[in-house]
Amino acid sequence: MxxxxxxxxxxxxxxxxxxxxxxxxxxxxxxxxxxxxxxxxxxxxxxxxxxxxxxxxxxxxxxxxxxxxxxxxxxxxxxxxxxxxxxxxxxxxxxxxxxxxxxxxxxxxxxxxxxxxxxxxxxxKTTSDNFIKIDTDLFGDNLPDRIFLGTSVGCPNHCSYCAVHIVEGCTKVNTSPDEVVSELKYYKSMGITKFIFLDANILYGYENHFKIILDKVIQEDLNIELYSYGGVEARLLTDDIAEKMVNAGFRSVNIPIESASDIIIKE
Ligand code: SF4
Known part of the structure; x- marks a missing residue:
């Protein structure tokens, strides 16, 4: 139930x-x-x-x-x-x-x-509960055209308005890139081509995690559409990363506002 x-x-x-x-x-x-x-x-x-x-x-x-x-x-x-x-x-x-x-x-x-x-x-709640895995047999023959995925949990930041560090922890824990990519391929084989990432801070530790996922998606030419509902920390998003994300299939990301105060943004 x-x-x-x-x-x-x-x-x-x-x-x-x-x-x-x-x-x-x-x-x-x-x-x-x-x-x-x-x-x-x-x-x-x-x-x-x-x-x-x-x-x-x-x-x-x-x-x-x-x-x-x-x-x-x-x-x-x-x-x-x-x-x-x-x-x-x-x-x-x-x-x-x-x-x-x-x-x-x-x-x-x-x-x-x-x-x-x-x-x-x-x-x-266990850490494994945080990694969102979809039990596709729930859909029967009525498969969705998009799937929500989590590739990591936790965030090392402590933004006062955010509950991630309470419910997911202050250490970012990643699913292995191989596992993420094999999941993407599995869903793709079922005809699902749109994937929405729900990570809290997907770009933190980029070189050792998300970059590897993006590279594999590009190398394997998965031809899928990727989205992020949030979890893209503006200060970590560089031109190079954005370009790689687009090459891997990203169609859109939501970038949260950091602050309306120039002083806080400078800090
Ligand atoms: S960077 Fe994002 S996920 Fe991390 S604590 Fe701040 S608001 Fe939460």
């Missing part, structure tokens, strides 16, 4: 878009901030995304689980956790509900106030 993947189609209110093995309660719904930065009500306005709560009720009755796990990564999606836990408890008051994911690890008391019986702790 553990969801491993949230496909793009998830947002389209389609039952067949859910590739969960077992009971799909985690990330069943979500809320998204709306408005713009000028909007003083920004923090209070949310759009509800995902399936109606009645679908969860139906699934609970159909599956009759003996334990329920609710996973959530983003702290700002706590409303979804509260809504799901409340519905699980309403429909199945005797079935234990456990909340896990980064939200629960970072805000255990807040997560506990959802009414859940148990909250996942940092100690329950």
């Amino acid at each position: 553990y969801p491993l993947y949230r496909p793009r189609k998830f947002m389209e209110n389609r039952l067949d878009a859910m590739y969960f093995k077992g009971l799909p309660v985690s990330q069943f719904i979500g809320y998204k901030k709306c408005g713009n930065f000028e909007n003083e009500k920004l923090c209070r306005e949310f759009h509800r995304l995902g399936l109606p709560i009645q679908e969860l009720t139906k699934k609970l009755e159909e599956f009759q689980p003996d334990r329920i796990f609710v996973g959530n990564t983003f702290t700002f999606l706590w409303r979804a956790v509260y809504e799901i836990v409340a519905e699980c408890k309403r429909v199945m008051p005797k079935i234990p509900v456990k909340v896990g994911g980064l939200y629960a690890i970072l805000c255990p008391e807040h997560a506990k106030a959802s009414g859940a019986d148990e909250i996942m702790t940092l100690e329950e």
Whole structure:
């Protein structure tokens, strides 16, 4: 009963878009901030995304689980956790509900106030949990066109607003480049050609890790599309690295803003 993947189609209110093995309660719904930065009500306005709560009720009755796990990564999606836990408890008051994911690890008391019986702790999370591996049999014949991958965990920086050093550690731990490339080739052989890296700081220690991956992808002419959702530290990105990334198949990266203050940027 553990969801491993949230496909793009998830947002389209389609039952067949859910590739969960077992009971799909985690990330069943979500809320998204709306408005713009000028909007003083920004923090209070949310759009509800995902399936109606009645679908969860139906699934609970159909599956009759003996334990329920609710996973959530983003702290700002706590409303979804509260809504799901409340519905699980309403429909199945005797079935234990456990909340896990980064939200629960970072805000255990807040997560506990959802009414859940148990909250996942940092100690329950192992380093290997951080390396995202997709169990492709979850997709059946309905393979996605893109896969999320982690090639490393942890970050040696200590940015005050970031939780990576708490949940992944301050030492960057890499998956071997050979393993990463063989995974890429495996998915490619299944017809998947788009890969999105989720590393926290993919360019840290570049020469000994990510450069080797990029070189192998280029040498083997994998002809794949690569993306990074974040994790590209601006000060580590040089012209040479950017060129190699493009040669390996990178189509886009998200580079986080470092600071709006000239003084801090200089420091
Ligand atoms: S560099 Fe990025 S991942 Fe590392 S601590 Fe700062 S914000 Fe977090």
